[in-house]
Amino acid sequence: MPTKQIVFASRNAGKIKEIKSLLSAYEIEVLSADDLDLPEVQENGTTFEENAKIKALSAAQESGLPALGDDSGLCIHALNNEPGIYSSRYAEKMGGYPNAFSDILKRLEETADKSAHFSCFLVLAFPNGETKTFEGRVDGKIVKPQKGDNGFGFDPIFMPDGYTQTFALLSEEKKNTISHRANAMNAFIEDIKNLF
Ligand code: IMP
Numbered sequence: 561m562p563t564k565q566i567v568f569a570s571r572n573a574g575k576i577k578e579i580k581s582l583l584s585a586y587e588i589e590v591l592s593a594d595d596l597d598l599p600e601v602q603e604n605g606t607t608f609e610e611n612a613k614i615k616a617l618s619a620a621q622e623s624g625l626p627a628l629g630d631d632s633g634l635c636i637h638a639l640n641n642e643p644g645i646y647s648s649r650y651a652e653k654m655g656g657y658p659n660a661f662s663d664i665l666k667r668l669e670e671t672a673d674k675s676a677h678f679s680c681f682l683v684l685a686f687p688n689g690e691t692k693t694f695e696g697r698v699d700g701k702i703v704k705p706q707k708g709d710n711g712f713g714f715d716p717i718f719m720p721d722g723y724t725q726t727f728a729l730l731s732e733e734k735k736n737t738i739s740h741r742a743n744a745m746n747a748f749i750e751d752i753k754n755l756f
Contacts, residue, residue: 564588567596567627569619574712575630578736582749591625598622608632608645608681609693616685624687626755628748632680632740634714636664636702638673647714661705661717674701676718680740682748684755692751696744711735 564587568579571593580590601618605611608631616629633647643650643660654660668674682694700720707716708729715727720738727735736742 565591565625567591567593567619567623567625569593569598569615569627569629579628579745582745583752586752588752591623593619596623603631605645608679609683611645612681612683613685613691616683616691617689620685620687626684626686628682628684630680630682630744632678634676634678634718636668636676638668638671651713657713664702664717665704668702674703676700676702678718678740680744682744684748694744694747694751696740696742696747698738698740698743
């Protein structure tokens with residue numbers, strides 16, 4: 561029976577499942593924003609780290625438990641690292657991901673530099689206001705959509721360095737070993753062993 565508890569400040573079922581399974585090995589019980597009926601917070605930061613911190617601090621203060629917040633997105637180098645923290649809002653504004661893909665490819669038509677990276681920041685916050693940050697990144701390039709059955713968001717146009725398939729075509733297991741989120745999560749797991 562786990563005796564240690566941590567809150568994951570997210571309502572994303574996929575991410576919650578992933579972190580629950582990762583932390584079960586350390587006998588840490590993960591409670592989600594829905595489990596605790598936490599209020600929605602406004603992501604009004606100007607960086608991934610600020611947004612992750614906003615979510616984590618709010619959850620830690622509301623629950624009185626250590627809480628983890630995350631924020632991630634796609635940064636396209638020739639477009640000044642856009643859409644960055646606005647990744648999901650940009651796709652929404654474009655009327656969905658297929659339109660966002662066309663828009664990006666059009667804006668990159670004239671440039672040879674198709675490089676991009678996904679970034680993920682995880683912030684662990686404590687009820688006393690202390691925080692710790694863990695960062696993950698995966699580099700790659702933007703390609704014409706290659707859509708498989710896997711992935712979500714910008715996966716169909718992102719091909720990680722060293723691979724000939726996009727994130728949407730790679731298996732879930734493969735993506736989960738090389739992704740920005742996996743990298744940030746591994747840094748967090750290394751640290752959490754000393755936390756409790
Ligand atoms: P959030 O961190 O869940 O708020 O994700 C922000 C947005 O970044 C997502 O809605 C996607 O548009 C994009 N994104 C973040 N991680 C990934 C990924 O692994 N694949 C594809 N898109 C992603």
